Amino acid sequence: MRINALFKISYGMYICSAQHGGKMNGCIVNTVTQVASQPVLIAVTMHKDNLTHDMIKQSGAFGVTIITKSAPLRFFGNFGFRSGRDMDKFQGVNYRVGSTGAPIVLDNASAWMEAALVGSYDAGSHTIFVGEVKDAAMVKDEEPMTYAFYREKKCGTAPKNAPTYVSKDTEQKEVCRMKKYRCIVCGYIYDPAEGDPDGGIQPGTSFEDIPEGWVCPLCGVGKDQFEPVD
Secondary structure (H helix, E strand, C coil): CCHHHHHHCCCECEEEEEEECCEEEEEEECCEEEEEECCEEEEEEEECCCHHHHHHHHHCEEEEEEEECCCCHHHHHHHHCCCCCCCCCCCCCCEEECCCCCEEECCCEEEEEEEEEEEEEEECCEEEEEEEEEEEEECCCCCECEHHHHHHHHHCCCCCCCCCCCCCCCCHHHHCCCCCEEECCCCCEECCCCCEHHHCECCCCCHHHCCCCCECCCCCCEHHHEEECC
């Protein structure tokens, strides 16, 4: 079987959220789809190890935030690479609690919806949750983030319309000589050509010149957890 054929499947980037027992949590998912129109049903696929997974089963409701294309990497780090068992992911985050009781993230949101759970289906390592949409709204008229764009931005090349783009004909000649560094915890690659503008690191900054207080924009570890990319 050619497993790389699966890489051609298109995905989005979403936050699925829930609450139970007075605690709220959310995590990044890339499989959300509408499965029916009467009633309006959506399906979310989630790994069984996630705290949000357990909260959806216990509360019977969940929220979905469609993330904008302009969302910074640190936003994904908070909801994607850290566990709600160890921290409050909603601290400092703009959100609302819907009629179902599910918390809904409003930061970096193109749109949101909340659903009451109507069924769940075992899918090996994951569970497919199906919910009836009880409310939904637009937040910002902005293009949603896709998984392909997220991977491209995370791993290297920035599109020409991105603020981090560096012309290959000018500064890139010097920048390309600088080594890339990989976070050994989450796999994030620091590329000097892009820098980390959201973290105050301008394009063209070598890893060695990054201040010691800088942390990985995805998982939050320090520079000592990075290794050079050969």
